[in-house]
Amino acid sequence: MTTLILFILIFGVVVISHEFGHFLLAKASGIRVLEFSVGMGPTLFSFQKGDTKYALKLLPIGGACMFEGEDGLQTQEGEPGEGSFMKANVWKRISTVVAGPLFNFILAFIIALIMVNMIVIRDPVATEVVEGGAAAEAGLQDGDRILSIDGERIRLYEEILLFTQTHKGGEVELGYERDGQEYAVTIEPQFDDSTGRYMIGISNADFVKIKGIDSLRYAWYEIRYSVKMTYKSLGMLVKGQVGREDVAGPVGIAVNLVGKTYEESKQYGWQSVLVNMMNITLMLSVNLGIINLLPLPALDGGRLMFMLIEVVRGKPVPPDKEGMVHFAGLIFFMVLMVLVLFNDIANILT
Numbered sequence: 001m002t003t004l005i006l007f008i009l010i011f012g013v014v015v016i017s018h019e020f021g022h023f024l025l026a027k028a029s030g031i032r033v034l035e036f037s038v039g040m041g042p043t044l045f046s047f048q049k050g051d052t053k054y055a056l057k058l059l060p061i062g063g064a065c066m067f068e069g070e071d072g073l074q075t076q077e078g079e080p081g082e083g084s085f086m087k088a089n090v091w092k093r094i095s096t097v098v099a100g101p102l103f104n105f106i107l108a109f110i111i112a113l114i115m116v117n118m119i120v121i122r123d124p125v126a127t128e129v130v131e132g133g134a135a136a137e138a139g140l141q142d143g144d145r146i147l148s149i150d151g152e153r154i155r156l157y158e159e160i161l162l163f164t165q166t167h168k169g170g171e172v173e174l175g176y177e178r179d180g181q182e183y184a185v186t187i188e189p190q191f192d193d194s195t196g197r198y199m200i201g202i203s204n205a206d207f208v209k210i211k212g213i214d215s216l217r218y219a220w221y222e223i224r225y226s227v228k229m230t231y232k233s234l235g236m237l238v239k240g241q242v243g244r245e246d247v248a249g250p251v252g253i254a255v256n257l258v259g260k261t262y263e264e265s266k267q268y269g270w271q272s273v274l275v276n277m278m279n280i281t282l283m284l285s286v287n288l289g290i291i292n293l294l295p296l297p298a299l300d301g302g303r304l305m306f307m308l309i310e311v312v313r314g315k316p317v318p319p320d321k322e323g324m325v326h327f328a329g330l331i332f333f334m335v336l337m338v339l340v341l342f343n344d345i346a347n348i349l350t
Contacts, residue, residue, distance in 0.1 A: 003259040006277055008060040010258065012038060014104065014285045015063040018292070021103030022065040022096060029092035032068040032083030039063060051083070065100075069319075086319055094307050097300050104289030108226065111282045112219035119275055120207035121218055122157035126176075133201020138185040140176060140202065147182065148175035149200075152228075155221040157204045159228065164189070164197040166232050174200070226286040234290075297329025 016038055026033050032051050037043075039057030046055035051068075069084030085093060124146040129136050146154050149163050150172040171188045189198035210218050257280060265272040292300040303326070310316040 003262055006262060007258045010277060010281045010284065011060055013281055014107070014288055015039075015061075017103045017107040017285065018100045018288060019063045019065045021099035021101070021106075024103075025092075025096040025099035026065065026067055026085075029088055029096055030083060031085050031088050031092070031096060033065060034068055035064060035066040037064045037066075067096075086316070090307055090310050090316070094304065097303050097307070100300055101289035101292045104285045104292075105223065108223055108282045108285040108289070109219055111278050111285070112222035113215055115275060115278055115282070116210045116215050116218040116222065118271070120209050122204050122207055124154045124157045124160055125204060125206050126202035127206045128203045130199075130201040130203065133199065134187040134189050135174075135201040137201075138174065138187045140174075140185075141178065143178070145177040146174065146202070147177055148173075150174075156225055159225055160200065160202070160204075162225070162229055162232065164195075164199055167198045169198055222282065223286065226283050227290065229283070230287050230290045298326045298333055299329070302326065302329060 019036060019038070023033055023036050034051065035053045035055060037046075037053075037055040037057055039055075039059055040062045041058040043055050043057050046053055048054075067085035069086045085096075088096075126135065126140060126142060126144045126146065129140050129142055129144075146160060148154055149160065152159075152163075154160060167189055169189075169191070171186050173184055174187050175182065175184045177183075187200065189200050191197070192199045258277070261276045261280065262273060265276045293304070295301045295305045306317050306322050306325075316322075
């Protein structure tokens with residue numbers, strides 16, 4: 001029951017922030033919002049205020065902010081009326097669509113700012129260079145600060161761990177700092193059978209407490225890390241480098257991520273549970289923001305593509321044709337959700 005409550009709270013916060021972004025910019029742009037809903041499926045509770053119906057639905061996944069005239073499906077007497085989405089200036093429509101993912105990133109930054117003031121951070125410093133490892137062979141020493149790996153700037157020790165999760169072998173260039181001087185070496189991470197990763201050969205046990213203005217900088221590092229983790233995961237998925245057991249939908253997130261994290265962290269007290277749940281919320285919010293910006297039908301990114309085409313052409317794509325494309329995309333994602341649901345159940349049972 002605790003896992004379910006935490007899952008609903010996390011998804012609720014992430015979804016509400018996204019849809020509230022659409023809602024706020026739509027209202028500011030004079031676009032009529034027909035419905036603002038949290039959840040999917042049958043309506044549990046709803047009320048009408050002004051032009052907008054506010055609803056809470058049964059399934060605690062997803063949500064919607066429906067505009068009049070969106071996709072050409074809701075018009076007044078066949079033509080877009082005042083307050084219609086299609087009647088609004090193209091830049092107002094663009095800002096309204098972008099606002100959803102933008103609010104996800106704003107939410108993530110607020111959470112990250114709170115987190116870095118509650119926990120200790122690991123800087124990318126090699127507190128121990130493993131004897132015989134790739135780093136040791138390249139001449140690194142205890143106390144060296146890792147600056148970059150393969151051209152990517154490193155700000156947190158977790159980014160080094162992310163590299164070991166996604167690296168598939170081969171040499172990389174590693175930049176590091178020692179006594180104020182910067183150096184660069186080429187190393188070849190060694191595969192470790194126990195972890196199934198290519199390891200650099202360093203460890204870190206140097207935790208630092210963040211205070212004052214540094215909180216803003218480290219909150220940004222946390223967002224940057226989550227963004228990097230999301231796009232690298234998407235890249236691995238596209239390349240077929242992710243197994244079925246690594247893919248999770250809402251059920252998998254609830255059971256394997258929220259549930260297991262709660263069970264592991266509750267023994268350390270409520271603060272540990274809070275920080276871990278906040279971290280999951282941060283990652284999901286960034287994940288939702290990025291995925292929604294992908295140029296795919298039915299997603300915010302797909303809608304943006306049509307609007308950018310409109311900016312270039314000087315006139316919109318016919319609403320009925322755009323609506324058909326988004327409807328096809330919606331069907332695709334519904335089928336995908338069903339497949340992911342069965343995959344979640346199979347992962348739980350195996």
